Amino acid sequence: MNTIETSSVLYTHYERKEGNQQTTHYCPGCGHGVIQKMIASAIEELGVQNRAIFLSPVGCSVFSYYYYDTGNIQCSHGRAPAVGTGVKRVLPDSVVVCYQGDGDLAGIGMTEIIHAANRGEQLTVFFINNATYGMTGGQMAPTTLLHEKTLTTPFGRESERDGKPLAMAEVIASLDAPAYVRRCAVSSTKELLRTREAVRIGLKNQVDKLGFSFIEILSPCPTNWKMSAVESRNHIEQVMKQFYPLKTFVDKRPENVCIKNNSFPLMNDDELLSLLTGDLTARSFESPVIDSPKTITIAGFGGQGILSGGTLLANSAMAHGLDVSWLPSYGPEMRGGKASVTVIVSDSSIPSPLDEKPDFLLAMNGPSLQYYKDKVKTGGTIIVNSTLVDDEIGRDDVNVYGIPATAMAQEALIPSAASVVMVTSLAVLSEVVSVFSLKESLNASLKRRELLDANMDLMKTAENYITSNFLVNNYNKKV
Ligand SMILES: Cc1ncc(C[n+]2csc(CCOP(=O)(O)OP(=O)(O)O)c2C)c(N)n1
Ligand code: SF4
Numbered sequence: 015m016n017t018i019e020t021s022s023v024l025y026t027h028y029e030r031k032e033g034n035q036q037t038t039h040y041c042p043g044c045g046h047g048v049i050q051k052m053i054a055s056a057i058e059e060l061g062v063q064n065r066a067i068f069l070s071p072v073g074c075s076v077f078s079y080y081y082y083d084t085g086n087i088q089c090s091h092g093r094a095p096a097v098g099t100g101v102k103r104v105l106p107d108s109v110v111v112c113y114q115g116d117g118d119l120a121g122i123g124m125t126e127i128i129h130a131a132n133r134g135e136q137l138t139v140f141f142i143n144n145a146t147y148g149m150t151g152g153q154m155a156p157t158t159l160l161h162e163k164t165l166t167t168p169f170g171r172e173s174e175r176d177g178k179p180l181a182m183a184e185v186i187a188s189l190d191a192p193a194y195v196r197r198c199a200v201s202s203t204k205e206l207l208r209t210r211e212a213v214r215i216g217l218k219n220q221v222d223k224l225g226f227s228f229i230e231i232l233s234p235c236p237t238n239w240k241m242s243a244v245e246s247r248n249h250i251e252q253v254m255k256q257f258y259p260l261k262t263f264v265d266k267r268p269e270n271v272c273i274k275n276n277s278f279p280l281m282n283d284d285e286l287l288s289l290l291t292g293d294l295t296a297r298s299f300e301s302p303v304i305d306s307p308k309t310i311t312i313a314g315f316g317g318q319g320i321l322s323g324g325t326l327l328a329n330s331a332m333a334h335g336l337d338v339s340w341l342p343s344y345g346p347e348m349r350g351g352k353a354s355v356t357v358i359v360s361d362s363s364i365p366s367p368l369d370e371k372p373d374f375l376l377a378m379n380g381p382s383l384q385y386y387k388d389k390v391k392t393g394g395t396i397i398v399n400s401t402l403v404d405d406e407i408g409r410d411d412v413n414v415y416g417i418p419a420t421a422m423a424q425e426a427l428i429p430s431a432a433s434v435v436m437v438t439s440l441a442v443l444s445e446v447v448s449v450f451s452l453k454e455s456l457n458a459s460l461k462r463r464e465l466l467d468a469n470m471d472l473m474k475t476a477e478n479y480i481t482s483n484f485l486v487n488n489y490n491k492k493v
Contacts, residue, residue: 021054023063023083030080039077043243045200045233046075049142049209053111054082056214060221062109067101069094073115074148074235084111092123095130098137109220112139117147120156120180127186131226134191138216138227141182144235145254151321151342152238156180159257164238165321168329168459179257183230187263193225195264199232201250205260215267224267232258240461307360308446309369312433313386314378314399316344316353318420323376323433324355327440329455330447331359339367354382359446374444376436378419380405397439399432415443417479426472428465438476443484449477 020026027035040047057066067085070078071094079086085108089097094112102110119127119141130137146164147153153166157179161170171179183197194216198209209231216227232254234246241249312323321342328340337360344353356372358364370389375396377383380403383396390396392411400416407414419435428434434456441449453473460466 021051021058023054023057023066024051024081025083028080030077038081040074041235041237043234043236043246044074044148045144045231045235046142048200048206049140049213049231049233050075050078050081050113052210052213053113053140053217055210056217057084057109057111059214060109060217062217062221065107066109066111067105068111069098069101069113071114071118072149073118075113075115075142076149078113092118092121093126094118095123095126095135095137095139099130099133099135102136106136109217110137111217112137114139114141115148116141116143116145116155116157116182117150117153120182121147124156127182128189131186131192131228132189134193134225136220136223136225138220139229140213140216141228141230142233143182143230143258144233144238145179146235146238148235148238151344152235157182157258159253163459163461165325168325168455181258183228183258183263186228191226192228192264193266194219194227194229194262196228196262197230197232197258197260199250199255199260200234201232201247201255208260212262219267230258232260307358307362307364308374308444309372310357310359310374310376310440310446311354311372311386312357312376312378312436313352313354313382314433315382316351317430318353318378319430319433320344320353320378321355322430323437324357325459326434326452326456327357327437327447328359329459330441330451331357333451333455334447336361337364339364341367352382354386374440374446376433376440377403378432378436379403383407395440395443397436397443399436401432413443415439415480415484417476419476422472422475422479426468426475428468428472431465431469431472434469434472435476438473439480442477442480449473 038047057063063084068078068082070076070088072091079088087097094114098110098112101108143157145157146155152164154164154171158164158171159179160173163170183195186192187195196212198212199205200209212229216229219227232250236243236246239246312320314320324340328338331338339358342355358369371391373391373394375386375390377398383398383403383405387407390412395413397415399419401418401420417435417439419432422435423429423432438449441447441452456469
């Protein structure tokens with residue numbers, strides 16, 4: 015019988031989750047898991063487990079120390095090259111693995127990485143470029159492609175407003191000190207084999223005290239790209255690789271000729287636009303009357319589309335020309351953990367995104383209702399997902415409405431769209447945004463176009479339900 019064994023550098027049991035100690039916390043199809051396995055195997059092959067120190071970043075890979083049976087340090091956001099510099103100078107025989115995402119390395123940590131590379135520190139840096147802030151729900155990263163839609167660029171990244179994508183391997187290769195700079199991908203078997211080779215070379219360079227090695231790896235984030243695992247690998251092959259060419263930029267190993275390529279063969283806006291589809295034009299609508307800022311909290315568990323519901327609401331309010339803040343709160347898991355988002359909409363500037371007393375609570379499950387119900391302002395509104403919530407509210411100073419959001423979304427075969435039902439209900443019951451602008455915003459920003467019709471139908475169903483149950487000749491009827 016064939017068995018697939020993991021590396022001995024990885025723990026056999028991950029202590030983090032009782033009852034689920036054999037799987038990592040990464041989403042299916044994520045690149046982090048396969049890359050981390052390659053790094054572990056290379057450490058094992060090089061026989062340096064007892065000298066290896068893994069520097070975990072802030073980002074989806076924050077929990078790497080639960081997986082690597084090596085020395086471990088969890089660094090502040092973006093600071094792995096600075097921490098690594100300190101470790102390496104105190105322990106010159108250690109083998110330091112800096113593992114960083116694009117938000118971590120090319121965003122908040124840009125200073126640290128440039129100076130460590132420029133000093134030629136004896137480090138191996140793995141730069142996982144998934145072109146998004148994965149852990150925080152898919153905001154634009156410095157590496158996000160032009161015209162790519164993200165949570166913070168719902169109509170696509172624009173160079174005039176957001177700058178062009180940062181090609182980090184080219185930037186690092188423009189410095190004199192680095193010993194090895196290469197860009198790889200984990201998008202096909204062929205590229206996986208090349209990446210495995212690059213990972214091994216990068217770590218061996220450190221063992222041989224050859225200098226600073228930088229390996230950028232194009233890596234899928236199916237969850238935030240809103241693609242299947244296969245689609246996200248194709249996206250790397252067909253779109254990302256054209257902007258981020260896979261090549262060795264610098265290789266100063268004695269057996270190799272030094273290759274240095276400072277040209278930037280990047281695509282221009284039009285070339286990129288031709289690769290990406292979608293309506294990029296933001297629309298504006300007549301503004302609803304908002305006499306004072308309104309705070310809406312949507313709360314439930316990960317997987318109910320909480321953050322997307324908040325985004326839809328925020329985009330829609332922006333399309334009305336209103337000022338908006340969007341503040342998510344969730345655990346590191348993308349599925350199952352507590353999740354909430356607070357959106358504030360206002361016709362004047364919003365001094366702070368923090369408001370613990372919402373005007374509207376959209377409670378997607380029982381625990382979130384219990385947690386937030388007493389925080390809702392007097393005169394405010396609570397809309398509950400009546401499929402999952404039948405708890406007593408215990409307040410007579412707020413308006414309460416119920417709608418079977420989960421059941422409706424399941425019936426429409428888009429179970430993760432329960433929040434769309436809730437947000438539509440809010441639009442029907444309040445002046446915060448209009449159902450029309452919700453629909454237009456969804457149309458403009460939905461990446462999975464094949465689900466557009468089902469979402470539109472679901473909104474209509476929710477609108478009809480609220481209108482017929484609560485508004486037609488019966489305004490005060492509540493649950
Ligand atoms: C100082 C600080 N700023 C911001 C954050 C919020 N934050 C957590 S992870 C993250 C981005 C991570 O993105 P990336 O580095 O690309 O890694 P990924 O999650 O995609 O693997 C941000 C901004 C934080 N935790 N600490
Ligand atoms: S959100 Fe993206 S980067 Fe994070 S674990 Fe999931 S697929 Fe991976």
